[in-house]
Amino acid sequence: MRPLEDAVTAWASSRASLLPQVGRRLFAMVLLMLASASIAQAAIDAYTFKDEAERARYTELTRELRCPKCQNQDIADSNAPIAADLRKEIYRMLGEGQSNQQIIDFMVDRYGEFVRYKPELNAHTWLLWFGPAGLLLGGVLLIGVIVVRRRGQRSEDADVLSDEERQRLAHLLDKNHE
Template sequence: MKKLMMSFFAVFAISMGASAAIDVYEFETLEQELQFKELGHTLRCPKCQNNTIGDSNAELAQDLRQKVYEMTKEGKSKSEIVDYMIARYGNFVTYKPPLTLATSVLWLGPFLVIFIGFGLIILRSKKSKVVDSSSDEQWDADKEARLKALLDDKNDGDKQ
């Protein structure tokens, strides 16, 4: 009997935790519901950093979902809600930050690295061609005679 009571209590405790994690949001129109779902998948959780507020279980994400729900129910547009979140949490809350002086490194940095990388590759290849051509001139002048002499000696040795 004691084991039965303990197992019943364990199942009850687990089921209470599972049902507490489900949030239900009711909307007046389908447009409000779609806007809420879209914002839930486009706003980033400031605490989790790589999760949307719809995917995160952090308390801050739950608060943000609740605020988005309230603002959606009030009839606020998507841009008004996003502007509110940016004003409160900064550009980090969006996955596509605008081009500002602070974010210019993020937007322009990859292009700058590619440009500098190709520039270095071109410069190094031009330098190596200049070095190769100077060594070719030395080959023509100094070593050609020695090569002919060696070849003549080998050819003469074959005739005997």
């Protein structure tokens, strides 16, 4: 096995002068590929707006609505075809002069409350809004009950010895000191 190691070491040392050049080129190539991959994934919509207020409304709406396919992305960042359709629909509805609430209501009617990142508080979503606080409060109460019970057990355990046992214990302790 030693001749093989020697051959590998010799080959590596003969190539040592080429290694920095190849390493730099490889690093530059990997960096370029990573940069171009992130650019290629960006969602690009070329919409023209009549003013900046309408552009701001469009941006706000596309950030507020969730992509039905991606689920953890807003439709502004998603590359899914359905997200592109939703962006196009929002642009169309803005052009028709509909309000933000009308557009959101349309999307909720079509895709359900799930399409909103911040669902309204109603009978269907109260658990979503108050469930985490309820679980936290329940956990704190449970820990409190456990602590109180354990403290109560300790005080009860301190008076467990009878008079006879105390006398015997005192006798044993006195015996050990002698």
